[in-house]
Amino acid sequence: MVALDYPAAEQADKLVRALEGIPCWMKVGMQLFYSAGPAFVAELKARGYKIFLDLKMHDIPNTVKGGAESITRLGVDMFNVHAAGGKHMMEAALEGVDKALNGGSRQRPLVIGVTQLTSTSQAVMNGEIGIGGSVEQAVERYARLTQSAGLDGVVASPLEVLRIKEACGKAFLTVTPGIRPAGAEIGDQSRVMTPAEAFAQGTDYVVIGRPITAADNPRAALEAILASI
Ligand SMILES: O=c1ccn([C@@H]2O[C@H](COP(=O)(O)O)[C@@H](O)[C@H]2O)c(=O)[nH]1
Numbered sequence: 459m460v461a462l463d464y465p466a467a468e469q470a471d472k473l474v475r476a477l478e479g480i481p482c483w484m485k486v487g488m489q490l491f492y493s494a495g496p497a498f499v500a501e502l503k504a505r506g507y508k509i510f511l512d513l514k515m516h517d518i519p520n521t522v523k524g525g526a527e528s529i530t531r532l533g534v535d536m537f538n539v540h541a542a543g544g545k546h547m548m549e550a551a552l553e554g555v556d557k558a559l560n561g562g563s564r565q566r567p568l569v570i571g572v573t574q575l576t577s578t579s580q581a582v583m584n585g586e587i588g589i590g591g592s593v594e595q596a597v598e599r600y601a602r603l604t605q606s607a608g609l610d611g612v613v614a615s616p617l618e619v620l621r622i623k624e625a626c627g628k629a630f631l632t633v634t635p636g637i638r639p640a641g642a643e644i645g646d647q648s649r650v651m652t653p654a655e656a657f658a659q660g661t662d663y664v665v666i667g668r669p670i671t672a673a674d675n676p677r678a679a680l681e682a683i684l685a686s687i
Contacts, residue, residue: 459482459483459484459485459510459633459663459664459665459666460473460477460482460483460484460485460666460667460670460671460680461485461487461512461635461665461666461667461668461671462474462484462485462486462487462490462671463487463489463490463667463668463671464489464490464671465489465490465493466490466493466494467490467493467494467497467498467501470490470494470498471498471501473670473671473676474502474505474507476676476677477670477676477677477680480677480680480681480684482507482680483507483508483509483510483535483536483663484502484507484508484509484510485509485510485511485512485665485667486498486499486502486509486510486511486512486534487512487513488512488513488514491511491513496532499511499532499533499534500532500533503533503534508535508536509534509535509536510534510535510536510537510538510633510663510665511529511532511534511536511537511538512537512538512665513525513529513537513538514538514539514540514572515537515538515539515540515543515551516539516540516542516543516547517543517547518547519543519546519547519549519550520550522539522543522547522550522551522554523550523551523553523554523557524554525551525554526539526550526551526552526553526554526555526558526569527554527555527557527558528554528558529554529567530554530555530558530559530564530566530567531558533564533565534567535565535567535568536567536568536569536570536633537567537568537569537570538569538570538571538572538613538633539551539569539570539571539572539609540571540572541571541572541573541600541601541603541604541612542572542600544603545603545606545607548569548571548603548604548607548608548609549607549608551569551609552569552607552608552609555567555569568610568611568631569609569610570604570609570610570611570612570613570631570633571600571601571603571604571607571609571611571612571613572600572612572613573596573597573600573601573604573612573613573614573618574593574596574597574600574614574615576614576615576634576635576636576647576648576649576650577646577647577648578593578648578649579593579648579649580592580593582648583596593618593649594617594618594621597612597614597615597618597621597622598618598621598622598625600612601614601622601625601626601630602625602626605626605630610630610631611630611631611632611633611662612630612631612632612633613633613634613635613665614632614633614634615634615635615636615649615650615651616632616634616636616637616649616650616651616655616656616659616661616664617636617649617651617659618649619632619634619656619659619660619661620659620660623660628660631662631663632660632661632662632663633661633662633663633665634651634656634661634663634664634665635647635664635665635666635667636648636649636650636651637650637651637652637653637656637664637665637666637669638650638651638652638669639652639653639669639679639682639683639686640652642668642669643668645668652686653666653683653686653687654686654687657687666680666683669683670683
């Protein structure tokens with residue numbers, strides 16, 4: 459999944475054209491969606507891409523239900539909510555999906571819970587945020603909660619994939635940002651692995667942004683990543 463973290467449709471469109479023909483999903487996050495909105499999502503769909511709409515909803519259940527209903531109407535293939543919003547909130551997201559589908563033929567999007575952001579280190583989680591225990595324990599707890607609410611999987615770092623699969627089973631999806639090819643700048647990420655290491659852990663999807671978008675030649679960067687796995 460290529461993270462299209464750009465301020466406007468023009469820049470995102472340039473990258474999408476540069477990557478044309480390479481099989482991948484496109485991930486639309488807050489920055490791009492807040493500026494380019496549903497129209498850009500529709501354009502990506504028209505070009506045949508699968509889309510992960512990464513808006514990480516975290517609000518009261520009624521609001522998340524409404525958000526999920528609207529997102530489902532966009533026809534995206536995957537979207538996410540924060541597991542920290544609780545079981546009731548995640549169930550409300552699924553109710554929103556059902557309301558939008560309303561027995562129709564539209565395909566059901568995968569709904570994914572965000573565990574601990576991959577930018578969060580052990581020290582920050584324990585100190586600043588005030589969650590005790592290890593990151594792995596917290597991620598497992600969020601993953602179990604997400605599964606109990608009926609969602610399809612979680613966002614986590616590749617470092618936690620084995621533990622999630624052990625706790626929730628292989629079919630429970632893992633979507634893993636925090637991906638850095640060997641030697642790439644880590645930036646604001648904390649819990650990282652290379653693409654090959656992440657797939658060796660058994661992850662289902664890797665999310666990669668800057669190692670592609672900030673490369674001099676994004677197409678060559680993605681091709682090198684694909685060759686590495
Ligand atoms: O825990 C999370 C959840 C989402 N993300 C998103 O993934 C990409 C990663 O981009 P890079 O440039 O490869 O770091 C970005 O869109 C994040 O919003 C995440 O990194 N961690």
